[in-house]
Amino acid sequence: NPAGSRSRQDGPMRILFATAELAPVAVVGGLASASAGLVAELRRQGMDVDVVMPDYGGTALDDETEQSLDVPDWAGPARVRRGVHATAGPLSLVELPGLARPHPYLQPDGTGWPDNDHRFLAFAQAVAALCRLERPDVLHLNDWHTAAALAALETAPPTVLSIHNLAYQGTCDPAWLFRLGSRAALYARPEGCNPLAGGIALADAVVAVSPTYAREIVEPEHGFGLDGLLTERRDVLVGIRNGIDIDLWNPATDAHLPVAFGPGDLGMRASIRAAVHEELELPDDGRSLAVMVTRLTWQKGVDLVLPLVPYLDGLRLQLAVLGAGETWLADELRQAAAGRPEAVAFVEGYHEGLGRRLLAGADLFLMPSRFEPCGLTQMQAMRYGAIPVVTPVGGLCDTVVDADAHRGGTGFVARAADSLSVLDALHRALRGIERKGPRQKLQRRGMKADWSWREPAARHVELYRSLLR
Structure with missing residues (x-):
């Protein structure tokens, strides 16, 4: 029984959702609120979503269990802490050497950690290992930090890759191509090893975070060098706009305002x-x-x-x-x-x-x-x-x-x-x-206007279902 082909009678659809950021656990940019908003609404719509993210340190979980993950020697040792986060709900945190840092990407002087390539390519290996263990119906990857998981998965479940910002591709030394796994060749680009490019080449569906952005990124002026690849994969590229948390952003209940209004x-x-x-x-x-x-x-x-x-x-x-x-x-x-x-x-x-x-x-x-x-x-x-x-x-x-x-x-x-x-x-x-x-x-x-996640999440559910047909 290949991953992802179990019958629909087995209960809710199981999604493994991998991200480098999740509000309020680790917040740098829009990826954190987009991940949190989509996951919360997918769960409301009946999906069984396991969120996996790096353990940057200092995150407490209730009902915690631990498990080791089978990753290559260069990446590990890897463990996953599973439990329930007070606000983010069920969460899997991956512990790897060098992942825990005060800021996910940046040193105190504002430049990137020099080993970000190693940190996130190792995290992607852990995502692949967790995917082999869990056998979800759908694997949902976000941005370059998780896209290299597909290099290590010989048989991947139906996979969605969301592009939150095409400008960030995680390009690194071509020597990494020898470490990523059996499908690493698709990550080779003239500029080196490109995690996002490989993910785009291998995913079953590529989601841009708005319909217009999906149309723009196949053009050279918005494609950041990947417009050719995205044009080749145009048939699997869809645009679904993000939402906002309308309970969090509500002028009628916002404690930061001197008066409420609607x-x-x-x-x-x-x-x-x-x-x-x-x-x-x-x-x-x-x-x-x-x-x-x-x-x-x-x-x-x-x-x-x-x-x-x-x-x-x-x-x-x-x-x-x-x-x-x-x-x-x-x-x-x-x-x-x-x-x-x-x-x-x-x-x-x-x-x-x-x-x-x-x-x-x-x-x-x-x-x-x-x-x-x-x-x-x-x-x-x-x-x-x-x-x-x-x-x-x-x-x-x-x-x-x-x-x-x-x-x-x-x-x-x-x-x-x-x-x-x-x-x-x-x-x-x-x-x-x-x-x-x-x-x-x-x-x-x-x-x-309805700026909530209701409609965008429903579009994602439709997409997941179409991949399982």
């Missing part, structure tokens, strides 16, 4: 807006407020907004930015805030409470990404009544409907990812929100 009492946002101005030390002088809650990186297009600072007075617009990342962007934002304290506020770092208050108090939420596999913050912003102004890329296209182009609009989409197009979209947005009636219509549409 689509029916948008007037309550005025007091949050006033509190935000006070918190940021921005004058509350009747100008509209646009906010960014973002990583300070090239991808997020923060540098596209810097040239717009001189235009803020003419637009009667204030800009507040909360974020951390590249030092030069933080320096530029600090300078802008120092030079125009009445128009620009910048808070460096990530402050959960302030981030939520910004979304709840802002008129506009600005997200000028150069590429965006799915994007979560634009959905969180709409849920909190901030009207998104975005670039026409990836998941932003799938979640924000331009109000000038469509009757059912929820925001404003720039023509392109450049400064002039973003300025034009801001102009249109400010015109569109001038009058209270149209503004509140836009806000209510965004707040009432």
Whole structure:
């Protein structure tokens, strides 16, 4: 009986879900919340999901059991701790030499651990070993950290590989090809051993985290060198947008907000807006407020907004930015805030409470990404009544409907990812929100839309079933 061919009468479908991040256990980026949100909803929809992730250290489990895993000598010794995590539910944590670190990927100076290739290729071997033990109906891998598991599995169950960000491929020394297993040849690329490329070549289905991103990554400008391979595998490539945790992101129950509100009492946002101005030390002088809650990186297009600072007075617009990342962007934002304290506020770092208050108090939420596999913050912003102004890329296209182009609009989409197009979209947005009636219509549409994981999880279940037929 080959793995995955057991009859459906044997109870719920069993999924082995492998990820390097899972909220709240280990959180670096969107992978953590996407994994947690999808897994929780799959379980609600009746799937039996075993989540396996690295044991980075310090995670307590209830009802814990331990088991050793059969991995190659270079990777091990490997053990799996199984139990129940207080918030994440059932969890399998893989212990391997060198996996436990204070940050999953980065040294204290912000550069990657020099042995990340070894750490995650060894973790992928452990995922393969666990898969051989458990014989799940479906193996669901996420990003490059787990993609090399398929090199070590001669007979793999039906396998899904999710690509959360194609820019990160885990490329490493070609010498690794001799260690990965019987199917390692498919991981060979001109640039070396490429874990993500091998996973794309071997998976039965490849999921991009939004429909538009799935269309973009087969084009050279968004393919990060893998557009040719993805074009070859086009027939197994699907786009399913991520969701957000709507219980966690709910302005009616959010303890970080001074007052609660919902689509029916948008007037309550005025007091949050006033509190935000006070918190940021921005004058509350009747100008509209646009906010960014973002990583300070090239991808997020923060540098596209810097040239717009001189235009803020003419637009009667204030800009507040909360974020951390590249030092030069933080320096530029600090300078802008120092030079125009009445128009620009910048808070460096990530402050959960302030981030939520910004979304709840802002008129506009600005997200000028150069590429965006799915994007979560634009959905969180709409849920909190901030009207998104975005670039026409990836998941932003799938979640924000331009109000000038469509009757059912929820925001404003720039023509392109450049400064002039973003300025034009801001102009249109400010015109569109001038009058209270149209503004509140836009806000209510965004707040009432279903951004939950219900529909995306159902699409995943359909995909799993199609692979088992």
